Amino acid sequence: MNNNNFGTIGHVKRNYRPAIITISVVLIGAIGVLAGMPGIEDFDAFDVTILPLLNAILNSFTFLFLVGALIAILKRNVKVHRRFIYSAFVTTFFFLITYVTFHFLSPSTPYGGSGLMAGIYYFVLITHITLAAAIVPLALTSVARAWNQENERHRKIARWTMPIWLYVSFTGVLVYIMISPYY
Numbered sequence: 001m002n003n004n005n006f007g008t009i010g011h012v013k014r015n016y017r018p019a020i021i022t023i024s025v026v027l028i029g030a031i032g033v034l035a036g037m038p039g040i041e042d043f044d045a046f047d048v049t050i051l052p053l054l055n056a057i058l059n060s061f062t063f064l065f066l067v068g069a070l071i072a073i074l075k076r077n078v079k080v081h082r083r084f085i086y087s088a089f090v091t092t093f094f095f096l097i098t099y100v101t102f103h104f105l106s107p108s109t110p111y112g113g114s115g116l117m118a119g120i121y122y123f124v125l126i127t128h129i130t131l132a133a134a135i136v137p138l139a140l141t142s143v144a145r146a147w148n149q150e151n152e153r154h155r156k157i158a159r160w161t162m163p164i165w166l167y168v169s170f171t172g173v174l175v176y177i178m179i180s181p182y183y
Contacts, residue, residue, distance in 0.1 A: 016144035024137040027096070034100060039107035049183040051102035056176035058095040062088045063169040070162060085143065088165070092139075095172075112182040121178045128171040135165050 069084035111121050138161040145154035 011149050013148040013150070014144075016140070016147070020137055020140040020144060023140060027136055028133050030100065031103070034103040035108070037104070039103075040105050043105050048102055048106045051098045051106075052176055052180065052183065054098045055095055055102070056173045058091045058098065059169045059172035059176075061091040062095065063166060063173070065091060066162065066166050066169060070166075082146070085146075088169075089139070089143070092169075109179060109182055111179055113178070117178070121175075124171050124178070125175055128168060128175055131164050132168045132172075135161070135168050139165060 065084045065088035069081050069088065072078075072081035072084055111118060111125075113121060138157065142154060142158050142161045145151075145157060
């Protein structure tokens with residue numbers, strides 16, 4: 001092997017790029033397709049409106065785990081930082097499952113407010129959606145660089161990833177709070 005495949009002494013670097021691209025395209029594409037679907041008519045196995053609440057709870061935990069990760073890394077505690085990041089990935093994974101399930105089973109819920117509140121809601125929603133799509137490859141790339149022990153490259157992308165992921169998880173809760181009266 002040439003030296004370009006090695007990180008720190010004895011650590012073989014792996015190429016995660018194909019997996020990151022595949023996961024990002026499939027996930028963002030599936031969510032885009034679900035956004036245009038009408039939902040399942042007359043679904044009554046359970047009250048699907050519980051899922052957005054669960055999404056908000058999971059987003060809240062993701063936000064808290066990210067804050068914990070940020071505090072840990074500022075204190076140079078890499079072990080605790082890593083655990084918080086993995087916890088954020090777990091809650092985000094469960095969020096995605098409940099989000100996709102809700103949007104598969106239920107039609108989109110229109111926002112019922114008007115005026116200034118509607119403007120605020122749509123601004124938050126549009127920035128949330130746009131940055132949520134961006135965070136998928138950013139978060140995956142950040143963790144891949146950490147796994148490859150590319151610490152400087154990890155820091156460079158994490159400086160963008162962390163605030164965007166914090167914004168996305170926070171605004172996910174905010175969007176839920178603003179639209180929940182209309183479920």
